[in-house]
């Protein structure tokens with residue numbers, strides 16, 4: 290699933306492409322993928338202008354005229370494909386189909402960008418937005434866990450309010466971070482970092498990287514962390530996420546930018562996806578285990 294840096298990359302590129310465009314028409318191919326799950330979705334969105342595209346946690350927010358919003362979550366296989374009037378398609382999220390080169394956790398997008406199956410819309414297209422300038426935005430999703438919600442201001446506030454601290458915002462102070470960690474102090478630190486109601490946007494990749502950077506074992510109970518370890522984690526999280534945003538994210542789990550390119554963060558990862566490879570902090574190897582059902586990468590020598 291795309292995490293903060295990947296979603297931020299998609300958001301920035303999408304903002305560039307669809308900002309100030311008017312939505313002329315909307316087509317929904319699978320109502321299970323939209324909310325409300327009826328023609329009301331189409332009626333609500335149609336005719337509105339895109340004011341801007343932004344992010345909250347791992348959610349893409351398309352701000353529309355008339356104080357309405359489209360909230361989009363790509364989940365495991367979601368993809369947004371922007372197609373200009375000339376028909377050139379670019380997409381962000383997960384390429385479809387997943388490349389045959391998939392091995393363990395990495396999937397490499399097909400060279401030259403993403404080519405949706407069977408043209409556009411494809412059999413995986415759940416919704417289509419047509420802009421008045423002749424361009425289109427397609428929401429594709431193989432597994433249908435992703436969704437698009439059309440909401441008013443009140444629901445928008447509720448939905449975005451469910452999430453915790455934004456690690457790249459000014460609110461992410463050491464005090465606020467300590468408070469967040471304390472809330473479920475019996476939990477393992479990796480689970481705490483990935484809890485979207487505490488800290489927003491961190492998933493499997495960046496939780497492993499943050500724990501490694503702070504020399505903390507992901508299995509440690511949050512309450513056992515020393516002041517120094519908490520402070521190190523607090524410094525590491527925004528530093529890693531900022532670098533990842535700059536690198537346009539990590540192309541693991543088949544994520545690509547809206548230009549159909551791989552993100553460049555992969556080569557900067559210290560432990561994630563490096564099971565059995567040499568640790569970048571000591572002569573040992575990177576280990577792997579399952580923690581709360583998620584593959585977890587760590588170095589038993591560097592992390593305590």
Ligand SMILES: [Zn+2]
Nearest residue numbers: 568571588591
């Ligand atoms: Zn090590």
